[in-house]
Amino acid sequence: MTKKTYDAVVLGAGPAGEVAAGRLADGGWKVAIVERDLIGGECSYYACMPSKALLRPAGVLAEAKRIPGVPVADDAALDPAAVLARRDVVIHDQDDSGQLPWLEERGIDLYRGAGHFVGAGRIAVGEDELSAARAVIVATGSGAAMPPIAGLDSVRTWNNRDATTAKKVPASMVVLGGGPVGSELSQAWASLGTKVTLVDPGDHLLGREEPFAGEEVAAALSGRFGVDVRLGTEVESVRAGGAGVVAELRDGGAVEGEELLVAVGRKPHTEDIGLEAIGVEADEHGFLTVDDRMRVGGRDDLFAIGDVNGRALFTHIGKYQAWIVAENLLGREVVALAEGIGSPRVTFTDPQVASAGKTLAEAEAAGIDAHAVEVPTDGAAGASFHGKGTGGRSRLVIDRATDTIVGATFTGFETADFLQAATVAIVAAVPLARLRHVIAPYPTRSEVWLKLLEKWEAGDRG
Amino acid sequence: MTKKTYDAVVLGAGPAGEVAAGRLADGGWKVAIVERDLIGGECSYYACMPSKALLRPAGVLAEAKRIPGVPVADDAALDPAAVLARRDVVIHDQDDSGQLPWLEERGIDLYRGAGHFVGAGRIAVGEDELSAARAVIVATGSGAAMPPIAGLDSVRTWNNRDATTAKKVPASMVVLGGGPVGSELSQAWASLGTKVTLVDPGDHLLGREEPFAGEEVAAALSGRFGVDVRLGTEVESVRAGGAGVVAELRDGGAVEGEELLVAVGRKPHTEDIGLEAIGVEADEHGFLTVDDRMRVGGRDDLFAIGDVNGRALFTHIGKYQAWIVAENLLGREVVALAEGIGSPRVTFTDPQVASAGKTLAEAEAAGIDAHAVEVPTDGAAGASFHGKGTGGRSRLVIDRATDTIVGATFTGFETADFLQAATVAIVAAVPLARLRHVIAPYPTRSEVWLKLLEKWEAGDRG
Secondary structure, three states: OEEEEEEEEEEOOOHHHHHHHHHHHHOOOOEEEEEOOOOOHHHHHHOHHHHHHHHHHHHHHHHHHHOOOOOOOOOOOOOHHHHHHHHHHHOHHHOOHHHHHHHHHOOOEEEEOOOEEEEOOEEEEOOEEEEEEEEEEEOOOEEEOOOOOEOHHHOOOEOHHHHHHOOOOOOEEEEEOOOHHHHHHHHHHHHOOOEEEEEEOOOOOOOOOOHHHHHHHHHHHHHOOOOEEEEOOOEEEEEEEOOEEEEEEOOOOEEEEOEEEEOOOEEEOOOOOOHHHHOOOOOOOOOOOEOOOOEEOOOOOEEEOHHHHOOOOOHHHHHHHHHHHHHHHOOOOOOOOHHHHOOOEEEOOOOEEEEEEOOHHHHHHOOOOEEEEEEEOOOOHHHHHHOOOOOOEEEEEEEOOOOEEEEEEEEEOOOHHHHHHHHHHHHOOOEHHHHOOOOOOOOOHHHHHHHHHHHHHHHHOO | OEEEEEEEEEEOOOHHHHHHHHHHHHOOOOEEEEEOOOOOHHHHHHOHHHHHHHHHHHHHHHHHHHOOOOOOOOOOOOOHHHHHHHHHHHOHHHOOHHHHHHHHHOOOEEEEOOOEEEEOOEEEEOOEEEEEEEEEEEOOOEEEOOOOOEOHHHOOOEOHHHHHHOOOOOOEEEEEOOOHHHHHHHHHHHHOOOEEEEEEOOOOOOOOOOHHHHHHHHHHHHHOOOOEEEEOOOEEEEEEEOOEEEEEEOOOOEEEEOEEEEOOOEEEOOOOOOHHHHOOOOOOOOOOOEOOOOEEOOOOOEEEOHHHHOOOOOHHHHHHHHHHHHHHHOOOOOOOOHHHHOOOEEEOOOOEEEEEEOOHHHHHHOOOOEEEEEEEOOOOHHHHHHOOOOOOEEEEEEEOOOOEEEEEEEEEOOOHHHHHHHHHHHHOOOEHHHHOOOOOOOOOHHHHHHHHHHHHHHHHOO
């Protein structure tokens, strides 16, 4: 057993852990980072990055087909092998050696293995024991949750890792869960030729978003991508058979696929990290509860950031939380703000769903005198240059008491980068009367803002 | 002579005039609008809209080529006839009848012809004389300026109208002026096969933008589009000859082209509108000087909006000014704000140049303790999904005294819709410390904001 002392030990080298380790090292701290899998984390190799690499080609091809003069036939199809090869480049063939120089430059010591607490501020990794003089930061992330469905452990299933890294295009697939992961991967594989059946118990896909968002994604999946979307029903049991796996539905029918992708939520990695050794308990879902400085149990030497604290399971939120922790540890007081106001988020389907803050229903539930203003996303002149019929809706949720925006949703073709303006307006609580002076250049798609504010002026201004 | 009385008479039915007329009519006013050319104005038929229709296909094709798996050959070229046909659809074949229902629905009377003042509040159009009981709004716009170059009136020249509506692709073209119009149209025609020579007296293209912006556009024009970019020289004289027109340069050389596009600035339409009948004089450049409510000479019954007042010659600014005038006339006091802070603007070349507020040089000249923070536009993970090497730079100009953004420039592939977030931050004077809580979703290109703010934190924070 080799013992070594650091200022901070970071458990988990995903995006949140890396940012925390890097900022503390940049601030002069001696830092160790512990990772049992790949440096870069779930997001880089098994989630955000490969899924976008699989999704983007279909979006580009669709746009090319919409624009007269671009030499693409109406029936042109993607080359799946080339798309998968590009995906492999994006995820560096799951080789994380490219990440090592970044750690080395900062003098961060990397320990490969499953770390676990053996006492307050003490982490064991294999033969090593690391002591943290100032702080331990838990950033162990999450993995795919497995629902209690009869027979699920008797068949081969895919989780997000399998579905983002598969080397061949399955002929058919059943997808359980119509959240962002299930919706994105249904579209990605359908665009490469897989016959997809998507099953979700909700009334609409993307249950946490404005209802129209999920309805538009379902319409696109069913229509352009040929996905069989089954809403309002659940899988009761699964068994081997048919094309590979057969799933019996609660409403009596059955669906089958060569693969079965389970995308019903995430489970934090807290079970095997020795929490009992430090007298900390995770909540009923396994998350580590933290305050607005990401402190666990109010301690100044124990933090949890990223998926593992359950506040908002997004890479960008984890990186933000890492910044909060590092700033405070380095003596610059700062308290998390953005999550309380509402995490921005994007589902990268086509149509994309980009949203921040509260949905109308959430705002009403929070007791806000909320009002929604809505216009077509493709109504501005600038949208025409991306082709006809890109569709989508843009909604602002307005707090009438303050005349500020508390939520925004933009659906349609490539709306991800529309969101930042709304997030600025929400986080800075910019009054609508001031936003009316923020001019969108003509002819850009950003004129959707002008349309939204004109709508507000015409009928809804206080 | 038929006499008729209105609450307001709007001279010019371009975007600014249309918005003013429409808002006043919606507010219950009886409105006349006078137009000697097409309803919808220069922008719809001869400027913003057709130029973007000509530019966009090359951008889409380039992106399709960058994304593996999209079935486009590396040497695939645009179909110029299809691009020109789509351009004609966008400009409605220069038929403005589609605009008439919008006027009719609002009860706005249209007078076709060249209107001119015959007295205070009195406009003659052909056989009609219109009296404005409350206000006349001058929105006559601008046309291409012609520089005093020897021989220019002896040869056939193109202005923006000819260059945006041409029915065939010229074999070669000389472009005078490397501002937004000259740069955009050089690229558009080069992408369709024209051999273009672009001449500008400045050190770099886009003289009003950050120097790096013009340098990047010049590099793209010379490199990918094969344009012969001649900087730091002027055309001394032109004559018929060679491929069509020969231009002798000050530095001794000569360039020639089948067509000669003159894109050296704009001239307001104020010469023949009878200003003398109301005792108003335009400034030395022909513009009508206005205050922050767009009042001419401080009068409450005479306004000038859009290009004709010379404040900022952009369609979106004209529409904003129209809103200012209508709000005040309808009893809701509002003063123009955004132009003083800095007009947002986009040059739709590839790379695009999107900017708002002040350049670094402008901020310094204004006595601001200005500091520029800069990062690559394609440095965020989200950029990789648009292909390798999209390049570009993103710069924030920061006022150190207030730690707010006073200017922003984003160059690169499709940056137009990045701008809105910066414009919100500038117009609402959001402190950088607050902007640091505005999270950009991963993996979107908007993470350029995270990179900018990290750069500021790392080295430049007060």
